[in-house]
Amino acid sequence: xxxxxxxxxxxxxxxxxxxxxxxxxxxxxxxxxxxxxxxxxxxxxxxxxxxxxxxxxxxxxxxxxxxxxxxxxxxxxxxxxxxxxxxxxxxxxxxxxxxxxxxxxxxxxxxxxxxxxxxxxxxxxxxxxxxxxxxxxxxxxxxxxxxxxxxxxxxxxxxxxxxxxxxxxxxxxxxxxxxxxxxxxxxxxxxxxxxxxxxxxxxxxxxxxxxxxxxxxxxxxxxxxxxxxxxxxxxxxxxxxxxxxxxxxxxxxxxxxxxxxxxxxxxxxxxxxxxxxxxxxxxxxxxxxxxxxxxxxxxxxxxxxxxxxxxxxxxxxxxxxxxxxxxxxxxxxxxxxxxxxxxxxxxxxxxx
Amino acid sequence: xxxxxxxxxxxxxxxxxxxxxxxxxxxxxxxxxxxxxxxxxxxxxxxxxxxxxxxxxxxxxxxxxxxxxxxxxxxxxxxxxxxxxxxxxxxxxxxxxxxxxxxxxxxxxxxxxxxxxxxxxxxxxxxxxxxxxxxxxxxxxxxxxxxxxxxxxxxxxxxxxxxxxxxxxxxxxxxxxxxxxxxxxxxxxxxxxxxxxxxxxxxxxxxxxxxxxxxxxxxxxxxxxxxxxxxxxxxxxxxxxxxxxxxxxxxxxxx
Amino acid sequence: xxxxxxxxxxxxxxxxxxxxxxxxxxxxxxxxxxxxxxxxxxxxxxxxxxxxxxxxxxxxxxxxxxxxxxxxxxxxxxxxxxxxxxxxxxxxxxxxxxxxxxxxxxxxxxxxxxxxxxxxxxxxxxxxxxxxxxxxxxxxxxxxxxxxxxxxxxxxxxxxxxxxxxxxxxxxxxxxxxxxxxxxxxxxxxxxxxxxxxxxxxxxxxxxxxxxxxxxxxxxxxxxxxxxxxxxxxxxxxxxxxxxxxxxxxxxxxxxxxxxxxxxxxxxxxxxxxxxxxxxxxxxxxxxxxxxxxxxxxxxxxxxxxxxxxxxxxxxxxxxxxxxxxxxxxx
Numbered sequence: 042x043x044x045x046x047x048x049x050x051x052x053x054x055x056x057x058x059x060x061x062x063x064x065x066x067x068x069x070x071x072x073x074x075x076x077x078x079x080x081x082x083x084x085x086x087x088x089x090x091x092x093x094x095x096x097x098x099x100x101x102x103x104x105x106x107x108x109x110x111x112x113x114x115x116x117x118x119x120x121x122x123x124x125x126x127x128x129x130x131x132x133x134x135x136x137x138x139x140x141x142x143x144x145x146x147x148x149x150x151x152x153x154x155x156x157x158x159x160x161x162x163x164x165x166x167x168x169x170x171x172x173x174x175x176x177x178x179x180x181x182x183x184x185x186x187x188x189x190x191x192x193x194x195x196x197x198x199x200x201x202x203x204x205x206x207x208x209x210x211x212x213x214x215x216x217x218x219x220x221x222x223x224x225x226x227x228x229x230x231x232x233x234x235x236x237x238x239x240x241x242x243x244x245x246x247x248x249x250x251x252x253x254x255x256x257x258x259x260x261x262x263x264x265x266x267x268x269x270x271x272x273x274x275x276x277x278x279x280x281x282x283x284x285x286x287x288x289x290x291x292x293x294x295x296x297x298x299x300x301x302x303x304x305x306x307x308x309x310x311x312x313x314x315x316x317x318x319x320x321x322x323x324x325x326x327x328x329x330x331x332x333x334x335x336x337x338x339x340x341x342x343x344x345x346x347x348x349x350x351x352x353x354x355x356x357x358x359x360x361x362x363x364x365x366x367x368x369x370x371x372x373x374x375x376x377x378x379x380x381x382x383x384x385x386x387x388x389x390x391x392x393x
Numbered sequence: 394x395x396x397x398x399x400x401x402x403x404x405x406x407x408x409x410x411x412x413x414x415x416x417x418x419x420x421x422x423x424x425x426x427x428x429x430x431x432x433x434x435x436x437x438x439x440x441x442x443x444x445x446x447x448x449x450x451x452x453x454x455x456x457x458x459x460x461x462x463x464x465x466x467x468x469x470x471x472x473x474x475x476x477x478x479x480x481x482x483x484x485x486x487x488x489x490x491x492x493x494x495x496x497x498x499x500x501x502x503x504x505x506x507x508x509x510x511x512x513x514x515x516x517x518x519x520x521x522x523x524x525x526x527x528x529x530x531x532x533x534x535x536x537x538x539x540x541x542x543x544x545x546x547x548x549x550x551x552x553x554x555x556x557x558x559x560x561x562x563x564x565x566x567x568x569x570x571x572x573x574x575x576x577x578x579x580x581x582x583x584x585x586x587x588x589x590x591x592x593x594x595x596x597x598x599x600x601x602x603x604x605x606x607x608x609x610x611x612x613x614x615x616x617x618x619x620x621x622x623x624x625x626x627x628x629x630x631x632x633x634x635x636x637x638x639x640x641x642x643x644x645x646x647x648x
Numbered sequence: 649x650x651x652x653x654x655x656x657x658x659x660x661x662x663x664x665x666x667x668x669x670x671x672x673x674x675x676x677x678x679x680x681x682x683x684x685x686x687x688x689x690x691x692x693x694x695x696x697x698x699x700x701x702x703x704x705x706x707x708x709x710x711x712x713x714x715x716x717x718x719x720x721x722x723x724x725x726x727x728x729x730x731x732x733x734x735x736x737x738x739x740x741x742x743x744x745x746x747x748x749x750x751x752x753x754x755x756x757x758x759x760x761x762x763x764x765x766x767x768x769x770x771x772x773x774x775x776x777x778x779x780x781x782x783x784x785x786x787x788x789x790x791x792x793x794x795x796x797x798x799x800x801x802x803x804x805x806x807x808x809x810x811x812x813x814x815x816x817x818x819x820x821x822x823x824x825x826x827x828x829x830x831x832x833x834x835x836x837x838x839x840x841x842x843x844x845x846x847x848x849x850x851x852x853x854x855x856x857x858x859x860x861x862x863x864x865x866x867x868x869x870x871x872x873x874x875x876x877x878x879x880x881x882x883x884x885x886x887x888x889x890x891x892x893x894x895x896x897x898x899x900x901x902x903x904x905x906x907x908x909x910x911x912x913x914x915x916x917x918x919x920x921x922x923x924x925x926x927x928x929x930x931x932x933x934x935x936x937x938x939x940x941x942x943x944x945x946x947x948x949x950x951x952x953x954x955x956x957x958x959x960x961x962x963x964x965x966x967x968x969x970x971x972x973x974x975x976x977x978x979x
Contacts, residue, residue, distance in 0.1 A: 167956035243508030263470035263499025368780030
């Protein structure tokens with residue numbers, strides 16, 4: 042029998058191995074298209090972790106979170122594409138993206154965080170829509186965002202001048218670009234996980250839970266609830282900004298279409314369905330909701346062909362339909378998520 | 394006798410209701426001061442105004458020589474007034490220890506950077522918070538429940554926990570809102586011992602209570618509110634005999 | 649995809665006997681009429697939001713989709729009947745009836761399936777469920793009626809009259825009248841009937857109302873059903889006004905109607921009506937003048953932003969809305 046310490050170490054080793062080998066396994070079994078999907082999944086996990094700070098830790102419902110993703114993405118697009126002719130390096134843009142997104146978070150949060158839960162939700166939704174509308178229309182009289190056409194030919198992510206997309210040669214093996222993107226994203230995602238875990242178990246993390254539990258009592262304990270909530274908002278926003286920058290450099294194209302309400306809701310689903318406030322649950326939710334739709338896309342059509350002889354339900358709407366049903370079902374039967382923090386489950390279940 | 398808290402002409406209205414009118418009282422350091430009155434007299438409203446939950450409409454409050462910040466509970470807590478609530482407000486899904494640790498928030502400083510880096514100073518601070526929380530749990534007598542969720546504590550233990558949490562912020566004034574509510578005679582006696590112990594250890598206590606025996610036996614001085622106005626402020630024995638007080642409670646003379 | 653309700657309120661020139669002329673007052677009046685029409689529709693939908701919020705403390709995110717279902721059901725009925733030779737208004741009435749029945753059933757089911765089990769849960773849960781319901785309804789509507797815009801058969805006289813230089817269509821007048829009559833009827837119901845009293849009591853304090861003999865569950869269900877009926881009516885009016893119905897039309901409309909409800913004071917019925925009309929006016933006038941106001945920097949496609957700005961401003965500076973009571977917290 043192993044003691045707890047060695048078990049934990051073995052677990053960590055297994056996870057590390059799985060993380061390193063994942064793209065290889067996926068690539069060999071299913072092809073490069075699926076490695077690309079895996080890359081997107083990691084981006085979504087980053088978003089889910091960021092939103093988790095806002096919704097899961099501090100209990101603030103943000104329905105416009107994707108706006109911060111958009112800010113990060115467009116900032117990257119503006120600073121590293123032919124649009125303005127700027128070609129800044131990744132190590133300059135990403136931190137700037139985090140900062141600018143965080144700033145937007147503060148701007149949005151400052152006047153609105155004192156609102157009650159459902160009002161805050163609607164206001165953040167409105168904010169998300171405002172951002173999208175501006176992105177869609179700021180192409181006249183001065184062309185900032187290039188409107189609905191979006192910005193294309195964005196510089197792909199490059200480290201030390203070498204674009205990741207080209208892959209690298211190591212000991213005679215070629216590691217394809219898609220794999221490199223994956224490792225970059227995972228590295229940053231792990232960074233976010235690390236920060237989140239540290240925050241959870243700290244004075245600030247306790248303050249967030251206190252606010253979530255009973256804001257009045259939290260204030261009486263000396264917690265400046267306004268600033269502490271703003272902190273959650275700003276941190277979540279900044280992680281979204283980083284993910285956005287990576288997205289732009291990965292896809293090499295951004296347009297307002299990628300940043301709508303549905304995307305905000307999707308990220309929210311990842312947190313809610315995965316396990317609100319529970320980091321492993323959120324990661325699980327992120328991977329699940331990033332990968333499942335793709336699975337559908339590839340199987341729903343052929344399956345329907347086989348069953349009915351034709352495609353009755355367009356896979357895209359099938360995905361959305363199932364999302365909606367999943368949201369309702371999870372709220373009714375497992376309100377703390379599919380993989381909740383053992384404590385949180387009791388919290389949400391007890392209040393019925 | 395140094396004056397710790399001085400309220401002058403405090404007023405508060407809600408729409409058409411004047412909940413507090415020209416309330417002035419003085420609390421001396423080291424005493425146990427009772428605030429009593431019939432239901433609806435404005436006692437909890439005064440508490441809420443004092444601790445910044447409501448913004449007062451009129452009057453001033455001076456605490457430890459400085460005016461109290463208006464309407465910002467966390468700054469009042471930082472200034473040194475800690476409170477408990479009439480309808481216990483614990484963080485139900487945190488453990489007892491964690492509840493008390495949150496109480497230390499105003500006296501500690503670690504922020505995001507400290508949380509992420511877990512440098513020596515932050516680690517030291519966290520350990521100190523934890524130690525202090527355990528001490529306080531022991532002080533109020535629920536050390537054996539430290540790891541239980543606040544939700545699962547018995548009613549009496551929850552009240553004690555709330556006091557422990559309030560004590561965690563090293564308050565100069567401890568404001569207890571009906572701490573004996575719902576307690577039987579044994580529990581009330583134990584509570585009395587606890588509060589007297591607090592006074593012996595140098596704390597000043599402001600107490601709202603309905604349990605007349607507890608108030609009369611425990612408090613050094615008592616103020617009586619009725620319909621938002623203060624109608625008496627004196628030692629318990631004198632207040633008990635005050636005609637206006639008797640009338641307020643009983644609605645007229647006896648016999 | 650183009651937004652429903654966007655850019656459709658750009659000022660229209662008023663032709664009058666040759667040549668197009670452009671007078672500020674005419675535009676003002678025109679936009680006022682447009683705004684009033686739009687506002688009445690917002691008001692009808694806002695009433696649904698505000699009633700449900702007043703009685704359950706829940707923002708029924710799915711309400712906009714109920715409007716959409718009403719519109720599409722009505723159109724689905726109108727199309728086959730349009731060729732049948734029945735007079736236009738009759739077809740419209742039949743379609744309206746169908747829409748109302750469909751929506752009432754829908755509202756009832758939503759409340760029963762998705763909201764009732766969550767009555768005691770923390771705020772987050774029913775809100776998320778509502779989002780889920782909204783998504784499900786949209787997708788089902790898309791499956792049932794397709795992605796295309798559906799043209800609404802013209803069943804009502806399409807004439808228009810000139811009033812002080814502005815074009816007012818007969819349709820707009822009908823919308824205004826119908827909306828006004830309906831709202832008056834609702835106020836009568838709420839203020840003068842036993843049912844209305846029970847609704848108001850439940851909104852004040854469900855526990856006490858229950859103790860007084862009110863069947864709280866039934867009242868809540870009834871509130872939902874009434875709100876859905878209003879939504880159906882709004883859906884029919886809106887699609888008649890714009891001539892099209894589409895599975896995505898509920899989203900923006902719902903959001904703006906919610907803004908209207910908040911503007912007027914959520915939970916307050918006359919407030920919802922006032923808020924609706926005001927929001928319609930703000931949008932119409934804003935869309936008409938924003939070009940001039942910002943020197944051409946912002947065009948009328950920013951129209952949707954108005955509603956959101958209004959929402960944020962109201963919630964930040966006066967969360968109780970225009971007619972709501974100032975909410976005080978008792979600790």
